[in-house]
Amino acid sequence: xxxxxxxxxxIAGLSCAVSCAQKxxxxxxxxxxxxxxxxxxxxxxxxxxxxxSHEAGDSIDSHIEDTLKGGCEIAGKEAVRGLCESAPDIxxxxxxxxxxxxxxxxxxxxKRAFGGQSHRRTCxxxxxxxxxxxxxxxxxxxxxxxMGRIKRRLWADFYxxxxxxxTCYGAVLYNEATRQPEAITADSVxxxxxxxxxxxxxxxxxxxxxxxVAGKLLMQGVELKNLEFIQYHPTTIETAQKxxxxxxxxxxxxxxxxxxxxxxxxYFMEDKYGEHGNLMPRDIxxxxxxxxxxxxxxDITFLGKEKIMxxxxxxxxxxxxxxxxxxxxxxxxxxxxxHFFMGGIAVKNNHETNIKNLYAIGECASIYHGANRLGGNxxxxxxxxxxxxSASIEQAEANDTHNDWSAELNxxxxxxxxxxxxxxxxxxxxxxxxxxxxxxxxxGIVRNADxxxxxxxxVSFYLSVADxxxxxxxxxxxxxxxxxxxxxxxxxxxxxxxSRQESRGAHYRSDYPTSSETYKAATIIRYxxxxxxxxLDTEGKYxx
Ligand SMILES: Cc1cc2nc3c(=O)[nH]c(=O)nc-3n(C[C@H](O)[C@H](O)[C@H](O)COP(=O)(O)OP(=O)(O)OC[C@H]3O[C@@H](n4cnc5c(N)ncnc54)[C@H](O)[C@@H]3O)c2cc1C
Numbered sequence: 001x002x003x004x005x006x007x008x009x010x011i012a013g014l015s016c017a018v019s020c021a022q023k024x025x026x027x028x029x030x031x032x033x034x035x036x037x038x039x040x041x042x043x044x045x046x047x048x049x050x051x052x053s054h055e056a057g058d059s060i061d062s063h064i065e066d067t068l069k070g071g072c073e074i075a076g077k078e079a080v081r082g083l084c085e086s087a088p089d090i091x092x093x094x095x096x097x098x099x100x101x102x103x104x105x106x107x108x109x110x111k112r113a114f115g116g117q118s119h120r121r122t123c124x125x126x127x128x129x130x131x132x133x134x135x136x137x138x139x140x141x142x143x144x145x146x147m148g149r150i151k152r153r154l155w156a157d158f159y160x161x162x163x164x165x166x167t168c169y170g171a172v173l174y175n176e177a178t179r180q181p182e183a184i185t186a187d188s189v190x191x192x193x194x195x196x197x198x199x200x201x202x203x204x205x206x207x208x209x210x211x212x213v214a215g216k217l218l219m220q221g222v223e224l225k226n227l228e229f230i231q232y233h234p235t236t237i238e239t240a241q242k243x244x245x246x247x248x249x250x251x252x253x254x255x256x257x258x259x260x261x262x263x264x265x266x267y268f269m270e271d272k273y274g275e276h277g278n279l280m281p282r283d284i285x286x287x288x289x290x291x292x293x294x295x296x297x298x299d300i301t302f303l304g305k306e307k308i309m310x311x312x313x314x315x316x317x318x319x320x321x322x323x324x325x326x327x328x329x330x331x332x333x334x335x336x337x338x339h340f341f342m343g344g345i346a347v348k349n350n351h352e353t354n355i356k357n358l359y360a361i362g363e364c365a366s367i368y369h370g371a372n373r374l375g376g377n378x379x380x381x382x383x384x385x386x387x388x389x390s391a392s393i394e395q396a397e398a399n400d401t402h403n404d405w406s407a408e409l410n411x412x413x414x415x416x417x418x419x420x421x422x423x424x425x426x427x428x429x430x431x432x433x434x435x436x437x438x439x440x441x442x443x444g445i446v447r448n449a450d451x452x453x454x455x456x457x458x459v460s461f462y463l464s465v466a467d468x469x470x471x472x473x474x475x476x477x478x479x480x481x482x483x484x485x486x487x488x489x490x491x492x493x494x495x496x497x498x499s500r501q502e503s504r505g506a507h508y509r510s511d512y513p514t515s516s517e518t519y520k521a522a523t524i525i526r527y528x529x530x531x532x533x534x535x536l537d538t539e540g541k542y543x544x
Contacts, residue, residue: 001026002398005171005184007158008192010038012362014137015386016190021144023394030153030173035138039194039206043130044247046122048376049087053108058119060084067377070116070281071370072505074522076543079349079367083384090383091123097136101125113252114375116281122376127314157478158213159412162405163220168358169399172412174478181412183405188357188393195341195363199490201436203338204236204245212482214345214364215489218527223354225346225366225522228497228507231373232445233339234285235298239322243337248375250315251278255300259292268292283372283506286336290445297331342369346524346542350392351385357399361385371505419471419480427470428479431462435490443497448511452498459491492532496523499534
């Protein structure tokens with residue numbers, strides 16, 4: 001029986017684990033926290049699909065077209081086709097597993113409008129779509145756990161992968177209970193560790209998504225892709241711990257953005273883009289907000305209390321709890337914040353990386369969204385990617401299990417030992433805080449060569465001291481050993497942004513404000529003995 005090691009237990013990891021178990025494979029699913037605490041549960045707005053009850057005029061071709069257009073011509077065409085064609089079946093499957101979608105009085109699934117889409121096609125579960133889907137998938141995973149096909153391993157973190165001669169044979173994990181590393185071998189390893197939020201400190205996402213796994217894999221020979229494309233969500237509110245998302249659903253229900261000028265409201269998005277201006281793609285709305293240089297407000301009061309409570313109750317609760325704002329009576333002061341990563345681990349259409357038997361799915365993988373993701377497409381991509389990877393793994397050859405991994409295990413043990421008792425002037429937390437400041441300052445909504453150069457210099461310095469960090473033994477060892485991988489990913493991200501000398505989707509450069517034919521391809525970055533190399537994937541290496 002094939003053994004699959006899934007790293008990460010959000011919606012992507014769950015989808016892959018369940019699909020592999022359904023196919024009779026044996027799965028070990030690893031994460032430091034339970035699925036119920038993954039970022040996936042935060043997903044509020046919904047999941048896109050052209051279901052049988054679609055809006056008049058909508059079609060799967062239209063979903064494909066919108067996704068490719070949103071991706072600014074650099075998303076993989078075949079991959080996007082597969083994604084959109086599978087969407088109706090995925091919704092059907094989720095319903096069968098017990099996901100309760102919001103429905104119309106006749107029983108058909110309700111749809112809401114989301115940015116950059118030509119039709120209402122976002123299916124939702126009130127404002128708790130992610131929570132509902134995670135719950136349904138966890139229940140399904142539990143039933144396979146009962147049959148002994150899925151083993152869930154909590155309180156364990158990825159340390160590194162076991163790669164030999166271009167093939168992946170498993171991973172070294174850090175066991176938080178024993179505080180020791182352990183090697184787990186498998187026929188395939190699937191990375192499902194989410195985005196890279198922690199590079200930027202406070203974002204809308206989870207701090208569990210720190211990018212370490214992508215950074216470590218880059219150092220181990222895995223290619224990464226399109227790291228420069230980072231989505232700033234236009235409407236968030238700041239709280240002490242994080243940026244709280246004001247879901248696009250508010251604008252989908254008619255919410256209007258405005259600034260105040262001389263005592264009256266200026267609806268700047270509608271003035272510039274007409275009636276649907278508030279629902280322009282996220283990169284455009286974020287840039288327009290930044291360009292106002294003023295406090296921007298979002299008004300939904302006109303919808304009335306009954307509809308607000310029925311369709312946007314979580315947004316109502318959130319604004320009331322964190323800012324004391326009653327959205328049935330007052331506008332919400334909003335600002336853009338880092339939200340989603342279009343870039344990540346480069347994968348082919350079957351979700352395999354450039355290393356045999358190593359796969360990546362969900363937000364940590366880069367494939368469907370090109371230069372900009374449409375809201376509602378990432379939950380879909382997380383589930384679809386898990387299914388596609390499981391189908392490919394089923395067909396792949398089983399791995400030889402006779403390798404000796406004691407050298408890799410010893411390396412991990414030595415690294416963990418070296419963290420103890422270090423007397424360097426650089427505490428890990430200080431470097432992580434400095435990194436977040438550098439990234440926010442130099443890789444914002446609008447970039448330029450000087451800022452990118454500064455960012456690269458700063459991160460290069462942090463990297464030069466990363467092996468000499470001061471580590472408090474009461475902290476989790478994970479924070480100590482993950483630092484170098486996180487910094488490596490940060491530098492790679494800045495280098496990708498520096499190499500793309502044009503503006504496209506979420507990557508806007510004031511020194512190259514237009515798109516260029518030369519750059520109509522994905523950016524790939526690799527790392528070899530301390531050297532980074534970027535190239536444009538003009539030959540479609542990752543698109544077949
Ligand atoms: C506030 C918010 C609202 C959103 N709303 C929507 C929406 O309405 N529609 C939509 O389509 N998308 C939405 N998104 C995006 C979407 O939620 C994510 O892209 C998607 O859930 C990612 O799923 P995932 O399984 O790839 O990652 P995650 O859910 O982030 O799961 C990652 C898993 O990896 C584990 N992990 C991380 N690091 C390690 C490590 N070192 N070792 C082991 N395990 C590790 C984590 O513990 C976790 O289990 C939203 C995002 C946010 C932040």
